[in-house]
Amino acid sequence: MLKLCPTLGLLTTLLLPLSVTAGVEEDRLPKAEQAMPDVISRYSAIVNDLSDKYQRQKNELKVTQMVAHEGQRLWQQAVRDVSSGHYDDRSLYWSRLQMRTLLQRQQPAFGIADWQRxxxxxxxxxxxxxxxxxxxxxxxxxxxxxxxxxxxFLDRHIEQSNPSGMAALALDGYRFQVNGKQVQIETVMIPVRFADFDAGIIESLLTPIYRDNRVNMVVTVSMGRNDFDIERFPGRNRSAKAPDNRNVMTGADKEHPQPPKLDGKTLNGPEFVEFSLPVAAIQTVKGQWKINDNHTVTTLQRGTFVANSLSELQNSTAVEGSGGGYLSNEISYRAILLQQQLGSRIATGHIHTPRLAGYDAQTEQQMIVQLKAMLTAAAATL
Known part of the structure; x- marks a missing residue:
C-alpha cells in the first residue's frame, strides 16, 4: 500500500507519472515536499488511513461514506491544530491534494470506473x-x-499561506457572548479555481442558508492589500490577469472584462451590488491594521474612482468591484446577488485581510485577533 510518511517523503511516493491522472495542483506536491516536508507530512497518518481503508474496501455502497469521513477527519484535525496554537493552514491544503492523488491512483478491492473516482x-x-x-x-x-x-499563487511562493484560510480554521465553531447572547461562527474553505465558481460552488453552499434565514450574517474573507478592507461595491465581471490554482486564465483583462458563468450560462445580475455588513460598528475596532470601508471601483466608462452610492454605478460596465477583479470580488458578488434574489435578510459582505508573502504565523495570529474583534463588533449589532 502507498504510504505517505515523513521518513520516505512524498518524493519517494509521488514521483510516479502524475500528469496523466492528476491536475496542476497535485503536480506541485513534490516541490512542496522539498520546500516544507514538515508541513506536507503533518497529517500523513490520516492520509495513510485513507489509503489503507480505500484499498481494503469491498463494499461499493460504503466507499463514498468512508472517503467523506476521512475528509471530514482531516478538516476537523486542522481546526483543532489551529485552535491549539499551531497557526498553519497549509497542511490542510496539501494533505487534501495527497488524498485526491490516492483516489486517482489506487484501486479498491472492487473494480471502479472513472465516474466513480x-x-x-x-x-x-x-x-x-x-x-x-x-x-x-x-x-x-x-x-x-x-x-x-x-x-x-503557489508558483510564486510554494510556501504561501492564506490568512483567510487561517481565519476559517481558527474560527470554526468559535463561540462567544455579546450583549448577553450566545454567538457561534461556522466556517468553510473555498478553492481558488474558476471552474468551481462556474459550476456553482458558492450558490450550492449559500442557497439553503439564504432560504432558511436562520443564519444572521455571511462573511466572505480573502487576502487583499495593506489593511483590512470591507468591500462595499462588488462587481460582476472578472478582469484580473491572474491564474487560479490550476493555472487557468480567463482571458479577461481591464479592457475586456468578462462575466462569470453559472452552470454553463452567463451569470446574470447587475454590474454592481452593495454589501450589508454593519461597517460603522466594525470600524470602531482598534488594532494593528486600519479598517477601510472601500468604495473604490473601476468601470469601462469612468476608469477607477470612489463611488458614493450604488445608483452612481448604474449604466456602467464593471471592470473591478471594490474587491478587485479576481475570485475574492466574485465570491462577494455571488453571495450578495443570491441573497437579493432569494429575498434574504441575512447581512452579507466581504472582508479583505492584509496581504502576506509566504508564511508568518505570528502576523497571521495577530490578524485573527483583530478579525475576531471585528466580528464581535458586528455581532453586537444583530
Missing amino acids: EILTKAVEKASRGFSDINYADDAQIKILLTGFDPF
Whole structure:
C-alpha cells in the first residue's frame, strides 16, 4: 500500500507519472515536499488511513461514506491544530491534494470506473473543506457563516499561506457572548479555481442558508492589500490577469472584462451590488491594521474612482468591484446577488485581510485577533 510518511517523503511516493491522472495542483506536491516536508507530512497518518481503508474496501455502497469521513477527519484535525496554537493552514491544503492523488491512483478491492473516482474525489473535497461540518448548537442565538480561501499563487511562493484560510480554521465553531447572547461562527474553505465558481460552488453552499434565514450574517474573507478592507461595491465581471490554482486564465483583462458563468450560462445580475455588513460598528475596532470601508471601483466608462452610492454605478460596465477583479470580488458578488434574489435578510459582505508573502504565523495570529474583534463588533449589532 502507498504510504505517505515523513521518513520516505512524498518524493519517494509521488514521483510516479502524475500528469496523466492528476491536475496542476497535485503536480506541485513534490516541490512542496522539498520546500516544507514538515508541513506536507503533518497529517500523513490520516492520509495513510485513507489509503489503507480505500484499498481494503469491498463494499461499493460504503466507499463514498468512508472517503467523506476521512475528509471530514482531516478538516476537523486542522481546526483543532489551529485552535491549539499551531497557526498553519497549509497542511490542510496539501494533505487534501495527497488524498485526491490516492483516489486517482489506487484501486479498491472492487473494480471502479472513472465516474466513480470523480464522485469520491468530490466527496473528499467537500468534507475536507468543512462543507459537511456546519453545525450550530441549539443555544446559538447569533449565527455567523464565514468563508476562507486556499493558499494561491503557489508558483510564486510554494510556501504561501492564506490568512483567510487561517481565519476559517481558527474560527470554526468559535463561540462567544455579546450583549448577553450566545454567538457561534461556522466556517468553510473555498478553492481558488474558476471552474468551481462556474459550476456553482458558492450558490450550492449559500442557497439553503439564504432560504432558511436562520443564519444572521455571511462573511466572505480573502487576502487583499495593506489593511483590512470591507468591500462595499462588488462587481460582476472578472478582469484580473491572474491564474487560479490550476493555472487557468480567463482571458479577461481591464479592457475586456468578462462575466462569470453559472452552470454553463452567463451569470446574470447587475454590474454592481452593495454589501450589508454593519461597517460603522466594525470600524470602531482598534488594532494593528486600519479598517477601510472601500468604495473604490473601476468601470469601462469612468476608469477607477470612489463611488458614493450604488445608483452612481448604474449604466456602467464593471471592470473591478471594490474587491478587485479576481475570485475574492466574485465570491462577494455571488453571495450578495443570491441573497437579493432569494429575498434574504441575512447581512452579507466581504472582508479583505492584509496581504502576506509566504508564511508568518505570528502576523497571521495577530490578524485573527483583530478579525475576531471585528466580528464581535458586528455581532453586537444583530
